[in-house]
Amino acid sequence: MSLTQIKFKPKVKAVQIIINVFMDDIETALNKDYKIDLQLTTKKELKNNDFYFEKYLKDKLHFKIDGVAKEYNYIGKEYDGDLVFFYLEIENIESVKNIHVSNKILTHHFPEQENLIKSKIGDVHKSVLLTKKDYQSTLNY
Secondary structure (H helix, E strand, O other), rough: OOOEEEEEEEEEEEHHHHEEEEEEHHHHHHHHHHOOOOOOOOOOOOOOOOHHHHHHHHHHEEEEEOEEEEEEEOOOOEEEEEEOOOOEEEEEOOOOEEEEEEEOOOOOOOOOOOEEEEEEEEEEEEEEEEEEEOOOOEEEO
């Protein structure tokens, strides 16, 4: 299971996104999709692995805010135990009435994959569980 946390930060007019996935799962998916050998957290780890992480996320994860498709910035990643945390940001957001999420992270290689989306917009918390079959949803606030 992956977890995607979405928060609207009105002071900086941005939607901030944190995704955590199991390291071995994301490594398997990227190695197969891009014919590479990431070797995460080893001395042989690819120096340009952020290129592949960003490419993968941009292909598998999409957002619409208030009906408008939004690109996000890949800020970076960090490792914590057997997890990889990815940090993303959508800039220039004045307000949020709804967020449409399309999340296909890991579903190609792991058919039983579940992607939990948790969001906080103002004081409103919403969650949805996405799967390979039901990979998109709109959260209204």
